[in-house]
Amino acid sequence: MLAVIEHAARRIHILGVTAHPTSEWVTRQARNLLMDLDGSADRIKFLIRDRDILYPSGFGQVLADAGIRTIRSAVRTPRMNAVMERWIGGCRRELLDRTLIWNLPHLRRILRDYETHHNTHRPHMALASAAPDRPLPPEVVDLENFRTRRHDRVGGVIHEYRRVA
Numbered sequence: 001m002l003a004v005i006e007h008a009a010r011r012i013h014i015l016g017v018t019a020h021p022t023s024e025w026v027t028r029q030a031r032n033l034l035m036d037l038d039g040s041a042d043r044i045k046f047l048i049r050d051r052d053i054l055y056p057s058g059f060g061q062v063l064a065d066a067g068i069r070t071i072r073s074a075v076r077t078p079r080m081n082a083v084m085e086r087w088i089g090g091c092r093r094e095l096l097d098r099t100l101i102w103n104l105p106h107l108r109r110i111l112r113d114y115e116t117h118h119n120t121h122r123p124h125m126a127l128a129s130a131a132p133d134r135p136l137p138p139e140v141v142d143l144e145n146f147r148t149r150r151h152d153r154v155g156g157v158i159h160e161y162r163r164v165a
Contacts, residue, residue, distance in 0.1 A: 001016070002014075004033060012118050012132075014112065015033055016032070017108050021054055023054055023055070026054050026059050042067065045069065047068050048073060050081070087118075094158065095110065095111075095157060099157055110154050113154050117153050121160045148162065
C-alpha cells in the first residue's frame with residue numbers, strides 16, 4: 001500500500017495497493033496523486049518519505065516538476081514522519097487486524113471505504129474533533145433534541161454514528 005497524508009488537514013490519500021511494488025509503479029502513483037490533487041498541488045511544499053529503495057529518481061523528479069520538494073527521513077527516526085506512522089498503525093489495528101482479506105480487489109475496496117471514513121467522519125484531536133473534509137460543527141445547545149443512528153462500515157468492523165432528523 002502506498003499512501004500519503006496532508007499533515008495540516010490530516011487528509012489521507014491511498015494511492016495504490018499492489019502485492020509486488022516496483023519503482024515504475026511508485027512513479028506512476030506519484031503522477032496519479034498530482035492528477036488527483038488538480039489545482040491544489042501548489043499548496044504542497046514537501047513530501048517526507050522513508051528510505052525505501054523503491055523510490056527511484058523519477059519519483060522525486062515527478063514531484064519536483066510540480067514544485068514539491070522530497071525529503072528522505074533520517075536513518076532510524078520513526079518520529080520524523082509520526083503523523084503517517086500513526087495513521088498506518090491505526091489502519092492496521094482498526095481494520096486490517098480484524099479483517100480477513102480475500103484478494104487484492106477486496107483489499108482495495110475496504111481501504112477505499114476506510115479512507116472515506118477517515119476523511120469524512122472520524123474525529124481528529126488536531127482538528128478540534130472535526131473530520132478533515134468537514135467544517136467544525138456548530139455549538140449544540142440542547143442534546144435532548146438529537147438522536148443518533150449507527151451506520152456500519154467495512155462489513156461491520158467500523159461503526160459510524162450520525163444524527164437523525
